[in-house]
Amino acid sequence: MKKHNFNAGPCILPRVAIENTAKAVLELNGIGMSLLEISHRSKEFQAIMDEAVALFKEVLEIPEGYQVLFLGGGASLQFCMVPFNFMNKKAAYLETGVWAKKAIKEAKLFGEVAVVGSSSDKNFTYIPKGWTVPADADYFHITTNNTIYGTEIREDFDCPVPLIADMSSDILSRPVDVSKYAMIYGGAQKNAGPAGVTFVIVREDVLGKVERVIPTMLDYRTHIKEGSMFNTPPCVNIFTMKETLKWVKEMGGVKKMAELDNAKADLLYNAIDNSRMFVGAAEKDARSIMNICFVMKEEYKDKEDAFMEFAKARGMVGIKGHRSVGGFRASTYNALPIESVQALVDCMSEFEKENL
Ligand SMILES: *Cc1c(COP(=O)(O)O)cnc(C)c1O
Helix, strand or coil, X not given: CCCEECXXXXXXXXXXXXXXXXHHHHCCCCCCXXXXXXXXXXXXXXXXXHHHHHHHHHHCCCCCCEEEEEECCHHHHHHHHHHHHHCCCEEEXXXXXXXXXXXXXXXXXXXXXXXXXXXXXXXXXXXXXXXCCCCCCCCEEEECEECCCCEECCCCXXXXXXXXXXXXXXXXXXXXXXXXXXXXXXXXXXXXXXXCCEEEEEEHHHCCCCCCCCCHHHCHHHHHHCCCCCCCCCHHHXXXXXXXXXXXXXXXXXXXHHHHHHHHHHHHHHHHHCCCCEEECCXXXXXXXXXXXXXXXXXXXXHHHHHHHHHHHCCEECCECCCCCCCEEEECCCCCCHHHHHHHHHHHXXXXXXXX
Protein backbone atom coordinates (compact mmCIF):
# COMPACT_ATOMS: atom_id res chain seq x y z
CA MET A 1 0.00 0.00 0.00
CA LYS A 2 1.17 3.53 -0.74
CA LYS A 3 2.33 5.31 2.39
CA HIS A 4 1.58 8.95 3.02
CA ASN A 5 4.52 10.16 5.07
CA PHE A 6 3.53 12.93 7.51
CA ASN A 7 6.50 12.35 9.84
CA ALA A 8 7.65 15.45 11.74
CA GLY A 9 11.39 14.82 11.32
CA PRO A 10 13.27 12.96 10.07
CA CYS A 11 10.65 13.01 7.38
CA ILE A 12 9.82 12.66 3.72
CA LEU A 13 12.56 13.67 1.28
CA PRO A 14 12.46 14.16 -2.48
CA ARG A 15 12.62 10.71 -4.09
CA VAL A 16 15.34 11.86 -6.49
CA ALA A 17 17.58 12.90 -3.56
CA ILE A 18 17.23 9.42 -2.08
CA GLU A 19 17.89 7.69 -5.39
CA ASN A 20 20.97 9.77 -6.11
CA THR A 21 22.27 9.11 -2.60
CA ALA A 22 21.72 5.38 -3.07
CA LYS A 23 23.72 5.48 -6.31
CA ALA A 24 26.54 7.51 -4.73
CA VAL A 25 26.68 5.10 -1.80
CA LEU A 26 27.24 2.26 -4.27
CA GLU A 27 29.67 4.22 -6.41
CA LEU A 28 30.36 7.93 -6.67
CA ASN A 29 30.48 9.24 -10.24
CA GLY A 30 32.34 6.24 -11.68
CA ILE A 31 35.38 6.69 -9.42
CA GLY A 32 35.36 3.05 -8.31
CA MET A 33 34.60 3.90 -4.69
CA SER A 34 31.57 4.55 -2.56
CA LEU A 35 30.70 7.97 -1.16
CA LEU A 36 31.15 6.21 2.19
CA GLU A 37 34.76 5.36 1.41
CA ILE A 38 36.30 8.60 0.21
CA SER A 39 38.26 11.12 2.22
CA HIS A 40 36.50 14.31 3.18
CA ARG A 41 39.72 15.97 1.99
CA SER A 42 39.41 14.46 -1.50
CA LYS A 43 38.64 16.68 -4.44
CA GLU A 44 35.44 14.68 -4.99
CA PHE A 45 34.09 15.50 -1.55
CA GLN A 46 35.30 19.09 -1.67
CA ALA A 47 33.21 19.51 -4.83
CA ILE A 48 30.15 18.13 -3.00
CA MET A 49 30.68 20.51 -0.08
CA ASP A 50 31.20 23.48 -2.39
CA GLU A 51 28.09 22.70 -4.38
CA ALA A 52 25.99 22.32 -1.21
CA VAL A 53 27.16 25.70 0.09
CA ALA A 54 26.64 27.35 -3.30
CA LEU A 55 23.13 25.91 -3.63
CA PHE A 56 22.17 27.06 -0.12
CA LYS A 57 23.37 30.56 -0.97
CA GLU A 58 21.62 30.57 -4.33
CA VAL A 59 18.29 29.13 -3.24
CA LEU A 60 17.97 31.43 -0.22
CA GLU A 61 19.58 34.42 -1.97
CA ILE A 62 22.03 34.82 0.89
CA PRO A 63 23.73 38.22 0.62
CA GLU A 64 27.45 38.98 0.79
CA GLY A 65 28.98 38.93 4.24
CA TYR A 66 27.31 35.70 5.34
CA GLN A 67 28.90 32.29 5.75
CA VAL A 68 27.11 28.97 5.36
CA LEU A 69 28.32 26.18 7.64
CA PHE A 70 27.38 22.51 7.91
CA LEU A 71 28.01 21.20 11.39
CA GLY A 72 27.21 18.28 13.65
CA GLY A 73 25.34 18.29 16.95
CA GLY A 74 21.89 19.17 15.69
CA ALA A 75 19.95 22.37 16.28
CA SER A 76 20.22 21.45 19.96
CA LEU A 77 23.96 22.15 20.03
CA GLN A 78 23.23 25.58 18.55
CA PHE A 79 21.14 26.34 21.65
CA CYS A 80 24.47 26.48 23.52
CA MET A 81 26.78 27.68 20.71
CA VAL A 82 24.64 30.79 20.15
CA PRO A 83 25.07 32.25 23.66
CA PHE A 84 28.67 30.97 23.80
CA ASN A 85 29.52 33.06 20.73
CA PHE A 86 27.17 36.03 21.06
CA MET A 87 26.15 36.72 24.66
CA ASN A 88 28.21 39.01 26.86
CA LYS A 89 25.68 39.82 29.57
CA LYS A 90 22.15 39.62 28.34
CA ALA A 91 20.05 38.17 25.53
CA ALA A 92 16.36 38.34 24.63
CA TYR A 93 14.28 35.27 23.75
CA LEU A 94 10.74 34.67 22.54
CA GLU A 95 9.23 31.63 24.24
CA THR A 96 7.00 29.89 21.73
CA GLY A 97 7.39 26.23 22.59
CA VAL A 98 9.55 23.37 23.76
CA TRP A 99 12.45 24.16 21.41
CA ALA A 100 12.49 27.81 22.45
CA LYS A 101 12.46 26.72 26.10
CA LYS A 102 15.42 24.46 25.52
CA ALA A 103 17.30 27.34 23.87
CA ILE A 104 16.46 29.59 26.83
CA LYS A 105 17.70 26.98 29.30
CA GLU A 106 21.13 26.90 27.65
CA ALA A 107 21.34 30.69 27.34
CA LYS A 108 20.79 31.04 31.09
CA LEU A 109 24.10 29.27 31.62
CA PHE A 110 25.84 32.26 30.04
CA GLY A 111 24.06 35.32 31.43
CA GLU A 112 20.76 37.10 31.85
CA VAL A 113 17.88 36.03 29.66
CA ALA A 114 15.00 38.42 29.04
CA VAL A 115 11.97 36.44 27.90
CA VAL A 116 10.18 39.24 26.05
CA GLY A 117 7.08 37.24 25.23
CA SER A 118 5.68 33.81 25.96
CA SER A 119 2.65 31.81 24.91
CA SER A 120 3.13 29.20 27.63
CA ASP A 121 -0.13 30.32 29.32
CA LYS A 122 -2.11 28.67 26.50
CA ASN A 123 0.16 25.73 25.76
CA PHE A 124 1.92 27.63 22.95
CA THR A 125 -1.12 27.79 20.69
CA TYR A 126 -0.32 31.34 19.56
CA ILE A 127 2.61 33.64 18.81
CA PRO A 128 3.03 36.36 21.46
CA LYS A 129 2.60 39.90 20.18
CA GLY A 130 3.45 43.38 21.40
CA TRP A 131 6.82 42.53 22.89
CA THR A 132 9.79 44.86 22.88
CA VAL A 133 13.40 43.82 22.73
CA PRO A 134 15.63 45.57 25.28
CA ALA A 135 18.19 47.74 23.50
CA ASP A 136 20.99 46.37 25.68
CA ALA A 137 20.40 42.73 24.66
CA ASP A 138 23.30 41.20 22.74
CA TYR A 139 20.81 39.45 20.45
CA PHE A 140 17.18 38.39 20.12
CA HIS A 141 16.40 34.71 19.54
CA ILE A 142 13.21 33.41 17.92
CA THR A 143 11.94 30.03 16.74
CA THR A 144 10.22 30.72 13.43
CA ASN A 145 8.28 27.47 13.27
CA ASN A 146 7.13 25.60 16.34
CA THR A 147 7.16 22.05 15.08
CA ILE A 148 5.28 20.59 18.04
CA TYR A 149 2.47 23.17 18.35
CA GLY A 150 1.99 24.08 14.70
CA THR A 151 2.55 27.82 15.00
CA GLU A 152 4.80 29.90 12.80
CA ILE A 153 6.25 33.37 12.34
CA ARG A 154 6.23 33.82 8.58
CA GLU A 155 7.60 37.30 8.21
CA ASP A 156 11.05 38.78 8.56
CA PHE A 157 10.95 41.82 10.83
CA ASP A 158 13.38 44.57 11.75
CA CYS A 159 15.06 44.12 15.08
CA PRO A 160 17.11 46.70 17.03
CA VAL A 161 19.65 44.04 18.05
CA PRO A 162 21.10 41.08 16.07
CA LEU A 163 18.28 38.68 15.28
CA ILE A 164 18.95 34.94 15.52
CA ALA A 165 16.42 32.38 14.32
CA ASP A 166 15.98 28.65 14.74
CA MET A 167 14.44 27.78 11.36
CA SER A 168 14.81 24.00 11.72
CA SER A 169 11.34 23.19 10.48
CA ASP A 170 10.50 25.93 8.01
CA ILE A 171 13.76 26.70 6.21
CA LEU A 172 13.29 26.48 2.42
CA SER A 173 9.50 26.84 2.72
CA ARG A 174 9.48 30.50 1.68
CA PRO A 175 11.81 33.25 0.51
CA VAL A 176 13.58 34.71 3.57
CA ASP A 177 15.12 38.16 3.79
CA VAL A 178 18.37 36.85 5.22
CA SER A 179 19.70 40.40 5.64
CA LYS A 180 17.34 40.88 8.61
CA TYR A 181 19.12 38.14 10.56
CA ALA A 182 22.52 37.91 12.18
CA MET A 183 22.19 34.14 12.14
CA ILE A 184 19.80 31.42 11.00
CA TYR A 185 20.28 27.80 11.97
CA GLY A 186 18.53 24.47 12.08
CA GLY A 187 18.74 20.72 11.97
CA ALA A 188 18.48 19.65 8.32
CA GLN A 189 16.14 16.75 9.00
CA LYS A 190 12.86 18.57 8.45
CA ASN A 191 13.00 20.33 5.14
CA ALA A 192 16.61 20.45 4.04
CA GLY A 193 17.83 16.88 4.15
CA PRO A 194 18.44 13.87 6.35
CA ALA A 195 19.32 13.85 10.06
CA GLY A 196 22.94 14.37 11.05
CA VAL A 197 23.77 17.77 9.62
CA THR A 198 23.02 21.23 10.99
CA PHE A 199 23.01 24.30 8.78
CA VAL A 200 24.22 27.67 10.06
CA ILE A 201 23.98 30.92 8.12
CA VAL A 202 25.94 33.56 10.01
CA ARG A 203 26.88 37.15 9.32
CA GLU A 204 30.60 37.36 9.86
CA ASP A 205 30.69 40.83 11.41
CA VAL A 206 28.70 39.75 14.48
CA LEU A 207 31.37 37.26 15.53
CA GLY A 208 34.29 37.89 17.84
CA LYS A 209 32.45 40.27 20.17
CA VAL A 210 32.40 38.22 23.38
CA GLU A 211 35.01 38.29 26.12
CA ARG A 212 34.96 34.62 27.04
CA VAL A 213 37.25 31.93 25.74
CA ILE A 214 35.36 29.67 23.33
CA PRO A 215 36.40 26.02 22.93
CA THR A 216 37.71 25.46 19.41
CA MET A 217 34.88 23.20 18.20
CA LEU A 218 32.21 25.55 19.57
CA ASP A 219 33.62 28.66 17.92
CA TYR A 220 31.92 29.54 14.61
CA ARG A 221 35.16 31.15 13.43
CA THR A 222 36.89 27.77 13.51
CA HIS A 223 34.36 26.32 11.09
CA ILE A 224 34.37 29.39 8.86
CA LYS A 225 38.16 29.26 8.64
CA GLU A 226 38.16 25.56 7.80
CA GLY A 227 35.16 25.59 5.45
CA SER A 228 33.12 23.28 7.72
CA MET A 229 36.01 20.79 7.66
CA PHE A 230 37.86 21.48 10.90
CA ASN A 231 36.89 17.92 11.72
CA THR A 232 35.30 15.21 9.59
CA PRO A 233 31.89 16.46 8.45
CA PRO A 234 28.83 14.20 8.03
CA CYS A 235 29.68 13.50 4.38
CA VAL A 236 26.70 11.39 3.30
CA ASN A 237 24.19 13.69 4.97
CA ILE A 238 25.72 16.68 3.25
CA PHE A 239 25.47 14.85 -0.07
CA THR A 240 21.76 14.17 0.43
CA MET A 241 21.17 17.76 1.51
CA LYS A 242 22.90 18.94 -1.65
CA GLU A 243 20.59 16.71 -3.70
CA THR A 244 17.58 18.08 -1.80
CA LEU A 245 18.68 21.65 -2.49
CA LYS A 246 19.14 20.79 -6.14
CA TRP A 247 15.59 19.48 -6.20
CA VAL A 248 14.28 22.68 -4.59
CA LYS A 249 16.08 24.72 -7.22
CA GLU A 250 14.86 22.59 -10.11
CA MET A 251 11.29 22.73 -8.81
CA GLY A 252 11.38 26.52 -9.03
CA GLY A 253 13.04 27.57 -5.81
CA VAL A 254 11.67 28.66 -2.44
CA LYS A 255 8.99 30.85 -4.00
CA LYS A 256 7.55 27.78 -5.66
CA MET A 257 7.94 25.82 -2.41
CA ALA A 258 5.90 28.50 -0.60
CA GLU A 259 3.17 28.21 -3.25
CA LEU A 260 3.01 24.43 -2.97
CA ASP A 261 3.26 24.43 0.82
CA ASN A 262 0.49 27.03 1.11
CA ALA A 263 -1.75 25.01 -1.18
CA LYS A 264 -1.26 21.89 0.93
CA ALA A 265 -1.85 23.78 4.18
CA ASP A 266 -4.99 25.47 2.80
CA LEU A 267 -6.40 22.13 1.73
CA LEU A 268 -5.96 20.58 5.16
CA TYR A 269 -6.91 23.63 7.25
CA ASN A 270 -10.07 24.04 5.17
CA ALA A 271 -10.99 20.44 5.83
CA ILE A 272 -10.37 20.94 9.55
CA ASP A 273 -12.38 24.19 9.68
CA ASN A 274 -15.30 22.62 7.80
CA SER A 275 -15.32 19.51 9.92
CA ARG A 276 -17.87 18.80 12.65
CA MET A 277 -15.50 16.41 14.38
CA PHE A 278 -12.00 17.91 14.12
CA VAL A 279 -10.75 21.28 15.28
CA GLY A 280 -7.42 23.08 14.76
CA ALA A 281 -5.08 23.17 17.74
CA ALA A 282 -3.38 26.52 17.07
CA GLU A 283 -4.94 29.98 16.78
CA LYS A 284 -5.75 30.82 13.18
CA ASP A 285 -3.45 33.80 12.75
CA ALA A 286 -0.49 31.77 14.05
CA ARG A 287 -0.98 28.62 12.00
CA SER A 288 2.06 26.89 10.58
CA ILE A 289 2.09 25.74 6.98
CA MET A 290 4.60 23.00 7.85
CA ASN A 291 3.10 21.25 10.87
CA ILE A 292 -0.68 21.16 10.99
CA CYS A 293 -1.98 20.23 14.43
CA PHE A 294 -5.59 19.26 15.07
CA VAL A 295 -7.59 17.42 17.67
CA MET A 296 -11.08 16.03 17.99
CA LYS A 297 -13.74 18.25 19.49
CA GLU A 298 -14.46 17.57 23.14
CA GLU A 299 -17.59 15.47 22.41
CA TYR A 300 -15.67 13.15 20.06
CA LYS A 301 -12.41 12.89 22.04
CA ASP A 302 -13.02 9.20 22.66
CA LYS A 303 -12.77 8.56 18.91
CA GLU A 304 -9.17 9.74 18.52
CA ASP A 305 -7.68 6.26 18.81
CA ALA A 306 -10.21 4.87 16.37
CA PHE A 307 -9.35 7.56 13.82
CA MET A 308 -5.66 6.81 14.25
CA GLU A 309 -6.31 3.15 13.37
CA PHE A 310 -8.61 4.14 10.51
CA ALA A 311 -5.98 6.45 9.03
CA LYS A 312 -3.19 3.94 9.52
CA ALA A 313 -5.16 1.34 7.59
CA ARG A 314 -5.31 3.83 4.71
CA GLY A 315 -1.56 4.40 4.58
CA MET A 316 -1.20 7.50 6.77
CA VAL A 317 2.12 7.54 8.65
CA GLY A 318 3.30 9.87 11.39
CA ILE A 319 0.06 11.73 12.13
CA LYS A 320 0.09 11.23 15.88
CA GLY A 321 0.33 14.59 17.64
CA HIS A 322 3.23 15.26 19.97
CA ARG A 323 2.43 14.08 23.49
CA SER A 324 2.33 17.66 24.77
CA VAL A 325 -0.49 18.61 22.36
CA GLY A 326 -2.24 15.28 21.75
CA GLY A 327 -4.51 14.62 18.79
CA PHE A 328 -2.92 14.72 15.38
CA ARG A 329 -0.12 16.47 13.56
CA ALA A 330 0.38 16.32 9.82
CA SER A 331 3.77 17.61 8.77
CA THR A 332 3.51 18.84 5.21
CA TYR A 333 7.15 19.49 4.37
CA ASN A 334 8.36 20.45 0.89
CA ALA A 335 8.74 16.90 -0.41
CA LEU A 336 5.21 15.82 0.57
CA PRO A 337 2.96 15.70 -2.50
CA ILE A 338 -0.45 17.37 -2.29
CA GLU A 339 -1.97 13.97 -3.16
CA SER A 340 -0.97 12.79 0.31
CA VAL A 341 -2.78 15.73 1.91
CA GLN A 342 -5.83 14.97 -0.23
CA ALA A 343 -5.68 11.34 0.93
CA LEU A 344 -5.68 12.49 4.56
CA VAL A 345 -8.57 14.89 3.93
CA ASP A 346 -10.56 12.07 2.28
CA CYS A 347 -9.76 9.84 5.19
CA MET A 348 -11.06 12.44 7.67
CA SER A 349 -14.32 12.97 5.84
CA GLU A 350 -14.89 9.24 5.40
CA PHE A 351 -14.33 8.69 9.10
CA GLU A 352 -16.71 11.52 9.92
CA LYS A 353 -19.40 10.04 7.71
CA GLU A 354 -19.11 6.68 9.39
CA ASN A 355 -18.94 7.98 12.94
CA LEU A 356 -21.24 11.01 13.24
C1 LIG B 1 13.58 19.39 15.57
C2 LIG B 1 13.85 20.75 16.08
C3 LIG B 1 14.96 21.03 16.89
C4 LIG B 1 15.93 19.97 17.34
O1 LIG B 1 16.77 19.59 16.35
P1 LIG B 1 17.95 18.53 16.59
O2 LIG B 1 18.66 18.58 15.29
O3 LIG B 1 17.31 17.23 16.90
O4 LIG B 1 18.76 19.03 17.73
C5 LIG B 1 15.16 22.34 17.27
N1 LIG B 1 14.31 23.32 16.92
C6 LIG B 1 13.23 23.08 16.16
C7 LIG B 1 12.33 24.19 15.78
C8 LIG B 1 12.96 21.78 15.73
O5 LIG B 1 11.88 21.53 14.98
